Amino acid sequence: MALHWFPGHMHKALKEIKESLKQVDVLIEVLDARIPFSSENPEIARIRGDKPCIKILNKFDLADPELTARWQTHLESERGVKTITTSSDNPAGSRQIINLIRSVCAQKDAQVKSINAMITGIPNVGKSTLINILAQRTIAKTGNEPAVTKGQQRINLGSGIVLYDTPGVLWPKVENPQSIYRLAASGAVKNTAMEYDDVGFFAADYLIKAYPQVMQSRYQLDELPDTELAFLEAAAKKRGAIMAGGRVNLHKICEILLKELQSGKLGKITLETPEMVTRENQEVAEAAARKKADKEKRKQKFKEGSLTPQKHDRKDKRNEKRKAQSERMKKR
Numbered sequence: 001m002a003l004h005w006f007p008g009h010m011h012k013a014l015k016e017i018k019e020s021l022k023q024v025d026v027l028i029e030v031l032d033a034r035i036p037f038s039s040e041n042p043e044i045a046r047i048r049g050d051k052p053c054i055k056i057l058n059k060f061d062l063a064d065p066e067l068t069a070r071w072q073t074h075l076e077s078e079r080g081v082k083t084i085t086t087s088s089d090n091p092a093g094s095r096q097i098i099n100l101i102r103s104v105c106a107q108k109d110a111q112v113k114s115i116n117a118m119i120t121g122i123p124n125v126g127k128s129t130l131i132n133i134l135a136q137r138t139i140a141k142t143g144n145e146p147a148v149t150k151g152q153q154r155i156n157l158g159s160g161i162v163l164y165d166t167p168g169v170l171w172p173k174v175e176n177p178q179s180i181y182r183l184a185a186s187g188a189v190k191n192t193a194m195e196y197d198d199v200g201f202f203a204a205d206y207l208i209k210a211y212p213q214v215m216q217s218r219y220q221l222d223e224l225p226d227t228e229l230a231f232l233e234a235a236a237k238k239r240g241a242i243m244a245g246g247r248v249n250l251h252k253i254c255e256i257l258l259k260e261l262q263s264g265k266l267g268k269i270t271l272e273t274p275e276m277v278t279r280e281n282q283e284v285a286e287a288a289a290r291k292k293a294d295k296e297k298r299k300q301k302f303k304e305g306s307l308t309p310q311k312h313d314r315k316d317k318r319n320e321k322r323k324a325q326s327e328r329m330k331k332r
């Protein structure tokens, strides 16, 4: 499954973020609470240095609160990182960010006039919505398309805090292949960018394991099947996703499932846990190490010449031919 990002755009955005960071006292990274790992751009952590960072777990209204609490503990184990949950249906709660900014920058607050904060995050995590809540007026356009902001927005939040909107669009950078599916399943990435049914199967597989009761009752199943295919077939029958001729319409039921997941109809659901991600990252690192070792081995073999027996054969044959020819010439 491929994602169609534009690496050049990401490079440019990162360069601009890095440049802006110099004037910033605190970095605010907006994440999707349903996928705190997959909605994070790992490059931000690499360029952040020791600048204080507030990680916002937004869309908390859609996420599993128990897992969100675990994610907060996990994220805060990193030095200089504080977390807070926000959601567009709780503007007063979201404004608590302002207090957190002030406490993170407590030292600076006493000395100088204003605190500069920069807000970053991949498209669709809810940055614009949040900026509007913090500014208490409509400043940023919200919606499903990432709009490229021309020039950097500076928003005075009052009480000595100035908020900078991210320059450019920070695309997700996916290093863990599972993250692509989670970004798609949550709706952070347009489904058209990938195989839609693959995403539906991925979501079904995760959901029947992580939220079995929810799935059984939502799709009114007497028994919960133990494979994603059997689940999708049973759910399709319940929802009338049937084609002419009576076969189940898997595409249709994938569409229903993803729509219900994304709109919160399945309830509060989180698509990854810190433990899962730690395990997966370890696997990704191990696979990368194996690949590197294999490459080294091949290189070594090539150097020793053992990879090219044919070449030796060909050389020997050529020499034999030449010898034979010169023998023939001599005889003439």
Ligand SMILES: Nc1nc2c(ncn2[C@@H]2O[C@H](COP(=O)(O)OP(=O)(O)O)[C@@H](O)[C@H]2O)c(=O)[nH]1
Pocket (backbone or CB within 6 Å): 058, 059, 060, 061, 062, 086, 087, 088, 089, 121, 122, 123, 124, 125, 126, 127, 128, 129, 130, 141, 142, 143, 144, 145, 146
């Ligand atoms: N359920 C829910 N939806 C949200 C929340 N915040 C933003 N959204 C929706 O997510 C979509 C993307 O929001 P937007 O602010 O444009 O994201 P941006 O691309 O990061 O600026 C919009 O449809 C918003 O209405 C939230 O806290 N909860």
Ligand SMILES: [Mg+2]
Pocket (backbone or CB within 6 Å): 127, 128, 129, 140, 141, 142, 143, 146, 147
């Ligand atoms: Mg926006």
